[in-house]
Amino acid sequence: MIRLLLTLTLAVSAMTAQADTMRLAVTTSFQNSGLADELLPAIRRDTGHDIQVLVVGTGQALRLGAAGDVDAVLVHAKSSELAHIQAGHAPYRREVMYNDFVILGPQSDPAGVAKAETAAAAFSILAQGDTRFASRGDDSGTHKAERAIWEASGNAPSGSWYIETGAGMGATLNTAVGLGAYVMADRASWLNFGNKSDFEILFEGDVRLFNQYAFLPTSAEKHPHIDGELAKSIESWLTGPTGQGMIGAYRVDGVQVFFPNANDQTQQSNHGQRPKLAIPTCPRPPVHSGQRP
Amino acid sequence: MVRLDQVWITRAGHRLLGPATVTAHPRGVTAVLGPNGSGKTTFLRCLHGLEAPTSGTIEWDAEIAPQDQSFVFQKPVLLRQTVRENVALPLKLRGIKDPDLTEIANTFELNALLGRAAVDLSGGEAQRVAMARAWITNPVLLFLDEPTANLDQATTALVETVIRSTARAGTRVFMSSHSRAQVKRLAQDVIFLDAGRTFGPYDAQEFFENPPQAARTWMEDGT
Amino acid sequence: MEWGDLTEITLRSLAVSLSATGVAALIAMPFGAWLAIQPFRGRRWAIATLNALIGIPPVVVGLVVYLLLSRSGPFGVLGLLFTPWAMILAQVVVITPLIASLTHQTVRDLWLRYRDLLVSMNTTRRQRLAILLRDGQRGLMTAGLAGFGRAIGEVGAIMIVGGNIDHATRVLTTAITLETSKGNLWFAVALGAVLIALSLVVSLGAHALSRGERRAQW
Numbered sequence: 001m002i003r004l005l006l007t008l009t010l011a012v013s014a015m016t017a018q019a020d021t022m023r024l025a026v027t028t029s030f031q032n033s034g035l036a037d038e039l040l041p042a043i044r045r046d047t048g049h050d051i052q053v054l055v056v057g058t059g060q061a062l063r064l065g066a067a068g069d070v071d072a073v074l075v076h077a078k079s080s081e082l083a084h085i086q087a088g089h090a091p092y093r094r095e096v097m098y099n100d101f102v103i104l105g106p107q108s109d110p111a112g113v114a115k116a117e118t119a120a121a122a123f124s125i126l127a128q129g130d131t132r133f134a135s136r137g138d139d140s141g142t143h144k145a146e147r148a149i150w151e152a153s154g155n156a157p158s159g160s161w162y163i164e165t166g167a168g169m170g171a172t173l174n175t176a177v178g179l180g181a182y183v184m185a186d187r188a189s190w191l192n193f194g195n196k197s198d199f200e201i202l203f204e205g206d207v208r209l210f211n212q213y214a215f216l217p218t219s220a221e222k223h224p225h226i227d228g229e230l231a232k233s234i235e236s237w238l239t240g241p242t243g244q245g246m247i248g249a250y251r252v253d254g255v256q257v258f259f260p261n262a263n264d265q266t267q268q269s270n271h272g273q274r275p276k277l278a279i280p281t282c283p284r285p286p287v288h289s290g291q292r293p
Numbered sequence: 294m295v296r297l298d299q300v301w302i303t304r305a306g307h308r309l310l311g312p313a314t315v316t317a318h319p320r321g322v323t324a325v326l327g328p329n330g331s332g333k334t335t336f337l338r339c340l341h342g343l344e345a346p347t348s349g350t351i352e353w354d355a356e357i358a359p360q361d362q363s364f365v366f367q368k369p370v371l372l373r374q375t376v377r378e379n380v381a382l383p384l385k386l387r388g389i390k391d392p393d394l395t396e397i398a399n400t401f402e403l404n405a406l407l408g409r410a411a412v413d414l415s416g417g418e419a420q421r422v423a424m425a426r427a428w429i430t431n432p433v434l435l436f437l438d439e440p441t442a443n444l445d446q447a448t449t450a451l452v453e454t455v456i457r458s459t460a461r462a463g464t465r466v467f468m469s470s471h472s473r474a475q476v477k478r479l480a481q482d483v484i485f486l487d488a489g490r491t492f493g494p495y496d497a498q499e500f501f502e503n504p505p506q507a508a509r510t511w512m513e514d515g516t
Numbered sequence: 517m518e519w520g521d522l523t524e525i526t527l528r529s530l531a532v533s534l535s536a537t538g539v540a541a542l543i544a545m546p547f548g549a550w551l552a553i554q555p556f557r558g559r560r561w562a563i564a565t566l567n568a569l570i571g572i573p574p575v576v577v578g579l580v581v582y583l584l585l586s587r588s589g590p591f592g593v594l595g596l597l598f599t600p601w602a603m604i605l606a607q608v609v610v611i612t613p614l615i616a617s618l619t620h621q622t623v624r625d626l627w628l629r630y631r632d633l634l635v636s637m638n639t640t641r642r643q644r645l646a647i648l649l650r651d652g653q654r655g656l657m658t659a660g661l662a663g664f665g666r667a668i669g670e671v672g673a674i675m676i677v678g679g680n681i682d683h684a685t686r687v688l689t690t691a692i693t694l695e696t697s698k699g700n701l702w703f704a705v706a707l708g709a710v711l712i713a714l715s716l717v718v719s720l721g722a723h724a725l726s727r728g729e730r731r732a733q734w
Contacts, residue, residue: 008535023598023681032698040682054598054679055694068587069597170697195699223587225595343632359638370633373651386643 022230023070025054025061027141028168029099030074030213033188033257035250039238042246047233057140057168065089065216068223072231076141076213090216096238097247097258098212101145102190103203104173105131105182113182119206120153127155129162132181136172137164141211146184149208186211188257212261215239239263294318295340297491300349302335309335313349313491315484321460323494324476325469327486328511333469334367336486337436340467357434360387363427364436367443369419371411376403379411380425387430394429400455401425416443424452428459435459437468441475453479473512477501487511526710529687532600533668534718536607537615540667541660544612548619548659549645549652553627563620569613574606578673581606585677598679603687606673611663618662622655623648657726661719668715688714 030036031053040051054064058075065073066089074096075081081093103113103122111131116122126133127150135157136143150157163181165172169189176183177197185193190201215235220228237243239262247260294317301311310332317323325333338344339351341364363383371379377394378385380403384392398404401421406414411422420443427435437456441449456479460466470476476483476497483500485492485508492507493500504512551562583589585597585605596602626648634644649656671689678685680694688711695704 008531008538023679028697052598052679052681052684054681067589068592168697170699174696174699174701193699194703195701225587225593338632341636343635362636364632364636366632370630372630372647383637386637386639 020048020230021050021052022072022227022234023052023054024234025056025064025070025073025075027058027061027075028055028170029076029142029186029189029211031055032170032192033099033186033250034192034252035188035247035258038250039243039246042242043234043237046242047237049230049233051234055168057136057138058142058144059139062089062216065218068218068226070218071226072215072217072234074213074215076211077144078212078214080141080144081214081216084216088222089219091219091221093214093216094235094239094262095212095214095264096262097244097260098210099186099188099258100204100211101142101184101209102187102201103182103184103209104176104190104199105202106180107198107200109202111182114202116203119149119203119208122203123149123153123157124155126182127153127157129159132161132163132179133157134163134165134172134176134179134181134183136169137166138168140168142169142184142186145209145211149184152208187255188252191252191255191257213258294354296350296352296354297339298350298352300339300346300351302339302344303347308489309344310339310489311347311349313339313489315491315494317482317484317494319465319467319482321481322456322466322468322479323482323484324480324497325467325484325486326473326476326508329471330488331486332489333486334438335489336484336491337364337438337467337469341436360430361433362436363430363432363434365420365424365427365438365440367439369416369423371414371419371422373410373412375407376409376411376414376422377407379422380407380429382426383430392429397425397429400428402451417445417448420444421448421452424455428455432464435464435466437466439469439471442471449475473501522707522710524683525686525688525691526714528600528685529668529689529711530714530718532603532674532687533607533664536604536611536667537660537664539604540608540612540615540663541656543608544614544616544663545619545649545656545659546645548616549623549649550641551616551620552623553641553644553648563617566613566617566620570617572610572613573672574610574670575672575676577609578606578676581609581673581677597677598681598685600678600685602677603674603685606677607667607670610670610673611667614666615659615663618659619652619656622652622659625655626652653726657722661722664718665715668718669711 026036036053040053043049043051054070056064058077058080061073061075062080062084064070065084066087084090085093103119105111105113111125113122113125116125135146163175163179165175169185170193172183173185173189173193174195175181177195177199215238217228217231217235218226220226244260244262247258248256250256250258297313297315300313302309303311313336325336327333335344339346341362342359343364372382380394380397381392394407398407401424403421403425406418406422411419414422420440424440441452444452453475456466456468480497482494483497484494485505487507492505495505500508551559581602582597584591585594585602586592587597630648634647639647669689671693674687675690675693678687678690680686680690688707692704692707695707
C-alpha cells in the first residue's frame with residue numbers, strides 16, 4: 001500500500017514538473033476551432049516555453065486573470081476587456097485576430113432568417129417567438145455579442161422560445177441541434193463541430209457579427225508571481241510573422257476561419273480609454289459560402 | 294476473596310442481575326448454577342468487568358490484572374483469521390511474535406486445524422479454539438460461560454479434564470453450567486442464582502446433598 | 517486525439533484517482549473505525565453529518581478548493597492550482613466522507629460481534645482499530661472501491677481545479693466533456709467505455725489481490 005502510494009506520488013510529480021510553463025485561458029471558440037492544437041506545438045518549438053491552455057468562457061477567463069491564476073487570457077469581448085484593464089487586472093490588450101459569428105438553424109429555415117438584411121433584422125424575426133433560439137447564457141464573449149445584437153434589434157429576448165443553456169459553445173450547439181432551435185456561434189466552432197445534423201449557416205456577413213480576439217497579459221504588478229516576460233514572448237510570437245501567418249493559413253474544411261489583424265492598426269493597446277468606434281476598424285466582414293464538403 | 298455488595302445490573306428497565314450479595318473465597322472451580330435467564334452470564338460478565346454495576350459495589354481483595362483473566366463466551370467469538378492466528382492473538386497483543394503453539398494445540402487437539410480459516414470450523418471446533426486462546430496466557434482467573442453447552446460427549450470429557458487440571462494447578466475458575474452432573478464432577482463451590490438474586494456460595498458437596506431452600510424447587514425440577 | 521494521448525489521459529486518470537483513494541482511505545478508514553468504537557457526546561450528529569457529506573456536490577468542492585488554491589486565495593503561494601495535485605486534493609475531499617461512512621458501517625457491525633472479546637482481552641484502542649480494520653478488510657475494500665469509482669467518474673470538481681489542460685490535467689472525464697462539447701458524441705461514448713473498463717480492471721485487480729493474500733479468511 002505504502003509502496004503503491006509512493007509510486008503514484010512519483011507518477012504525479014512527473015506529470016507536474018515543468019519549467020517555464022505559461023498558463024493561458026482561452027475561450028471555447030478558440031479551442032474548439034482546432035487552431036489551438038495547431039499553434040501550441042509551434043509556440044513550444046519557437047519560444048521554448050510550454051503553454052497550458054485552459055478552456056473557459058470569456059467571463060471566467062477574465063476572472064482567472066484577475067485572480068492571478070493564469071498568465072494571460074485570449075478572449076473576445078471588448079467592453080469586458082476594457083473594464084478588466086480599467087480595474088488594473090491587465091496592463092493593456094493586444095488585438096490578435098478576428099473571425100465572425102454566424103446564425104445557424106435547421107436547413108428548412110422555418111422562421112426565414114436567411115432573407116433578413118441585417119443581423120438585427122434576423123433577430124427581430126426570431127423574436128416573434130414562433131421558433132426557438134438557444135443562447136449560451138454564460139457571460140461568454142459569444143453571449144455578450146449576442147446580447148448586443150438583441151439590443152440593436154430593439155427586442156428583449158424572453159419567453160419559452162428563448163433557451164439559455166448556461167453552457168459552452170459545443171454544449172449549446174448540441175442543445176440547439178437537439179431542439180431544432182436557432183443559435184449563434186462563431187464560424188470556427190461551427191465548422192469544427194461534429195454533430196451538425198441538418199443544421200447550416202442561415203445568416204452571415206453583417207458587421208455586427210465581427211468577432212475580435214485580444215491578448216491580455218495578467219498584471220505582473222498586482223501578482224508578483226507572474227513572469228511578465230513569459231507572457232510577453234508568447235504575445236510577440238502570436239502577433240509576429242510566424243503566428244500571424246499560421247493563423248491566416250489555418251483552414252477548416254478548406255475554409256479560412258481566423259483573420260490575423262495584430263498589425264492592421266497603428267496602436268490598439270488603448271490603456272483603458274474608450275475606443276472611438278463601437279466596432280474597431282473593421283475590414284470587410286468575411287463572407288464565405290459556408291459550404292460543406 | 295471477592296465481595297459483591299447489593300450489586301444490581303439493569304438495562305432498559307429490565308433487571309439482569311440483583312440483588313447480588315456474595316462473599317467468595319474461590320478455590321479451584323466455582324460453579325454458577327441457576328435456571329435459564331437467572332443472570333448467570335451477567336454475573337460472570339460482572340465479575341470479569343464486562344458489565345459495570347448499575348448500583349452496588351464489587352471488591353477484590355487482591356486486584357487481578359485484566360491481562361491475568363480470560364473469558365470464554367458461550368458462543369465462541371473468533372476473528373476472521375486462521376486458527377493459528379486466533380490462538381496466538383493474546384500473545385501477539387503482548388508483543389510476542391510467532392509463539393510456539395505445540396503444547397496448547399496438543400491440549401485442545403487442534404494440531405490438524407491450525408492452518409484452517411476460523412470461519413470454516415464447526416461449533417465444537419470453534420469452542421476449542423476459543424478455549425485455547427483463553428488458556429494460552431496461563432490466566433490466574435478464568436471465566437467459562439457454559440463451556441460445554443454445544444459440545445459432543447467426547448469433547449466435553451476432554452474439556453472437563455483440562456478444566457480440572459488447570460484448577461488443580463492454581464487457576465481459579467468461575468464457570469456457569471446447566472449440567473448438575475458436570476458441576477458435581479468439577480466444582481468445589483456453588484453460587485446459585487434465581488431471577489437475578491444470588492445465593493451462596495455453598496460447598497459443592499453440601500449443596501447437592503442438602504440443597505438450600507432457594508435451590509430446592511429447581512433441583513427437583515430435574516432439568 | 518491520438519493513441520498516445522488516450523494512453524496518457526487514461527494513466528493520468530488512474531494515477532490521480534488511485535492517489536486520491538489512497539490518501540482518502542488513510543484518513544477515512546481510521547476515522548470511520550474510530551467513530552464506530554468510540555462513544556462520545558454528539559456521535560449521532562457526527563455520523564449524520566458524515567452521511568450527509570456523501571452527497572456533497574463535487575462542483576461545490578471544486579469551487580471551494582479553487583478559492584483556497586487560487587493565487588488570490590490563502591494557499592495561492594503553493595502554486596497548486598491547475599495541477600494534478602489540486603485534482604487529487606479535490607477528489608480526496610469528495611470521497612473521504614463516502615469511504616469513512618462505509619468503513620463506519622463495516623466496523624460497527626464487526627465491533628458489535630467482537631466488542632466483548634476485545635474488551636475482555638484488555639486491548640488498547642489502537643489494537644482494537646487494527647484488529648477491526650484487518651478483519652473488516654473485505655468491507656473496507658468495498659469502501660475503497662466505491663471511493664475510487666466516485667473519484668474516477670467525477671468531473672465537476674476536477675474540471676474547476678484542474679482546468680482540463682492538455683498534457684497536464686486532462687483526464688478521462690474532462691476529455692469526455694470536451695469531446696461532447698465538440699459534438700464528437702461517439703468518441704465521447706468510447707472514452708466512457710474506457711472509463712468503465714478501467715473501473716472494472718481496478719475492481720477485479722483489488723479482488724484478485726485480496727484473494728491471493730488472504731485466502732484463509734474466506
